[in-house]
Amino acid sequence: MSLLSLVLTLRPRRAAELPSALGRAAHAALLAAIGRVDPALAQRLHDEAGPRPFTCSSLLGMRAAGAVQPDLTYTLRYTALTAELADLLAGLFPPGEAEVELDHVAFTVEVAASTAEAHPWAGRTTYEALAARWLLAQERPEAQISLHLASPTAFKVGGKAQPFPLPELVFGSLLEKWNAYAPLAFPEETRRFAAECLGVSRFELGTHAAPFKGEGVVKFGAVGTVTYAALNRDRYWLSLIHVLAEFAQFAGVGAGTALGMGQCRALTPPAPSPKPFAGAQDDRTSG
């Protein structure tokens, strides 16, 4: 196993007000948990530059007036992109025993889901299995690919934060992480295929604030769904795009994925057709 998506069900020990932005706290809690088992690895993960071999969600779940309540449970998701980290993460939060502290509030881990059966965002696989599913498939890959951007997603382009999930940015980001950690790299031309041969066929997206207190350029991102359509149905390139789309569940997309941004998952089947244009220009339109 080299790819793991672990979904934790958490219960707070006490009622407490917490900021909505807890991506940085979730990141710190992961490194703290790793540090208790392997301090050298935690230090290395803290220090190293470039794409991170893990992602973190913010704390997920409904809160009234910002407060968490001990009679409710909440969700936190961590993913690992290397065998070393995936093996460690799988046992890092034993349910009933582990505790996660977010912004000085302690949560008990009640469930640690690591399979799709246990939670739709959880999963475990390998790079080889992900690639084989598409590259060795009999049938022609679907021309449409839909992604659910579940937390704010943005890209750094020319010093700017860019929240529109252009195909070359989404699949370029996934390609970069794939090639950083997978045993078999994909061609750099995959990005060019995305740029030239994938169109954006529909979307429903809005901007939300980033799930961490922003310093630097990324303070917000897009949340919603987007569907890409291949204008060129070349089987090889389209299969690579499908592999990368499935990889998104583990890798996240774009900037800040280690701080709660870019939580992403391929949707099957594709999102429904675009609505017909309703036609009302504004309130003054009669009818």
Next chain:
Amino acid sequence: MSLLSLVLTLRPRRAAELPSALGRAAHAALLAAIGRVDPALAQRLHDEAGPRPFTCSSLLGMRAAGAVQPDLTYTLRYTALTAELADLLAGLFPPGEAEVELDHVAFTVEVAASTAEAHPWAGRTTYEALAARWLLAQERPEAQISLHLASPTAFKVGGKAQPFPLPELVFGSLLEKWNAYAPLAFPEETRRFAAECLGVSRFELGTHAAPFKGEGVVKFGAVGTVTYAALNRDRYWLSLIHVLAEFAQFAGVGAGTALGMGQCRALTPPAPSPKPFAGAQDDRTSG
């Protein structure tokens, strides 16, 4: 007067089922009305390539099961980008007399609004007045500009339809039309300023089907609001951007503006701040 936005209030002569996509019918009705007054101009408008000196909306207003009803009124908007066409358009649909036929259904023109007081989407001005307002202003121009994309908006980029309103596409499209018809052209570098110095700071957008039966590449576009923020507050360049944003009410944005796409208006004041990220990943999230 060289810029006119005319908003017609229409009442159908009879109840009738009509397709939702009436942009092409609205276009045909405009050329027919022009042809009754100036057949040579109508022919020229029909034949000429490049950016059109007019835009058309689709038929706007609520319909039950696709049908228009004679006890309700509907809205249709036409704009003109040249003095010749604006002067003609201003008198083309005398209320109480004029009739507009859309897809074989006759509508009576009840109101023809051409001022902002009469309808928020109506207006009449000149290129010089639009430019002077910003270029001769005392105060520093706002760093944020919000646009309302009221009908599906898309751009043709590299043979593809691209529905994300990237700043260089939006302001590049407006610049192209401004320079085609304004007495004083703006520098081509305005597009580069938009590309390099305008960021997308928030949006709420979804795709809708185009308001005409699509042949060719553009079959859908984005509807909603988008806010751009200047990362460089150079007064001259930012003023040009503001002029182009106001010009959008007359010029429309992107592809298909003569067929009902790209109906656009600058919003004042800017749209509200992005919502905090709600945090719920999917239905399985507890809470």
